Amino acid sequence: MKKILVLNGSPKNDNSSTMWVTKAFVEGLLSTGKYEVEYVNLSSLNIKPCTGCLSCWGRTAGECVIKTDDIPSFKAKVEECDIFIESFPLFFFGMPGTMKVFTDRMLSMMNTYRGQNAPENGESFHGIRNPKPERKFVVISSCAYTESKNIYEPLRMQYDYICGKGKYTFIGVPQLKTLIDLKNEKKISRYLSKFTEAGIEFANNGCLSSETEELLLKAPFTESGYKVFLDNFWHEEEEKGKLIKK
Numbered sequence: 001m002k003k004i005l006v007l008n009g010s011p012k013n014d015n016s017s018t019m020w021v022t023k024a025f026v027e028g029l030l031s032t033g034k035y036e037v038e039y040v041n042l043s044s045l046n047i048k049p050c051t052g053c054l055s056c057w058g059r060t061a062g063e064c065v066i067k068t069d070d071i072p073s074f075k076a077k078v079e080e081c082d083i084f085i086e087s088f089p090l091f092f093f094g095m096p097g098t099m100k101v102f103t104d105r106m107l108s109m110m111n112t113y114r115g116q117n118a119p120e121n122g123e124s125f126h127g128i129r130n131p132k133p134e135r136k137f138v139v140i141s142s143c144a145y146t147e148s149k150n151i152y153e154p155l156r157m158q159y160d161y162i163c164g165k166g167k168y169t170f171i172g173v174p175q176l177k178t179l180i181d182l183k184n185e186k187k188i189s190r191y192l193s194k195f196t197e198a199g200i201e202f203a204n205n206g207c208l209s210s211e212t213e214e215l216l217l218k219a220p221f222t223e224s225g226y227k228v229f230l231d232n233f234w235h236e237e238e239e240k241g242k243l244i245k246k
């Protein structure tokens with residue numbers, strides 16, 4: 001059996017909206033009978049921040065000097081798996097701080113920076129140390145805003161520079177929490193089914209077509225409809241006394 005490793009980077013752990021989509025995508029992968037999955041909540045891991053010593057690029061050659069937290073055992077899981085999925089909400093147009101702390105600690109998996117220029121040819125700045133070409137990397141991030149293409153640009157650029165353009169699969173999911181909060185089961189299950197289909201496509205082809213990526217990025221609500229939902233939501237919160245009016 002091939003292994004899928006999912007890192008849930010939402011501080012909401014099992015209440016994460018992003019995980020609804022991630023689980024739908026994984027369901028598609030599992031339906032092919034080729035995979036087994038392990039889910040890990042980032043908040044359950046003890047992760048110390050990178051100290052910036054750069055030993056992993058020098059004298060310890062790929063090994064981090066911090067040995068007393070959960071990174072060594074988690075890194076072994078990442079190295080062993082066939083599909084690594086990071087699932088997290090968009091926070092201020094990037095990854096949540098806890099995900100960034102985790103990502104910094106993955107420096108030991110990257111090759112050293114030797115003064116090369118920005119990767120216009122689609123390569124990453126670094127490249128992975130001891131790459132396993134068949135291992136796939138998927139990033140799934142949900143957000144609240146509507147204009148998903150612009151909203152995700154900073155995050156995409158960060159991953160392009162880390163991994164290289166086209167070296168990972170990105171799934172952006174706009175307006176997700178509202179869709180889930182409205183509890184329209186039919187609409188939710190119709191919406192999630194496209195991620196399950198995408199999981200099957202990924203299992204069969206090892207990637208998603210650009211048409212599928214576009215389809216997944218499509219927001220569930222029209223812009224005007226969404227504004228009404230949000231206005232109503234914040235109005236109700238005010239009515240319930242949950243917001244303090246200035």
Ligand SMILES: Cc1cc2nc3c(=O)[nH]c(=O)nc-3n(C[C@H](O)[C@H](O)[C@H](O)COP(=O)(O)O)c2cc1C
Pocket residue numbers: 010011012015016017018019088089090091092093094142143144145146151176177
């Ligand atoms: C600190 C913070 C920053 C956020 N920043 C953004 C943002 O820049 N753009 C956006 O569309 N949504 C933003 N959101 C909304 C979340 O991305 C969105 O609600 C997400 O679907 C939550 O996913 P989760 O339930 O998996 O944690 C932010 C939320 C928080 C708490």
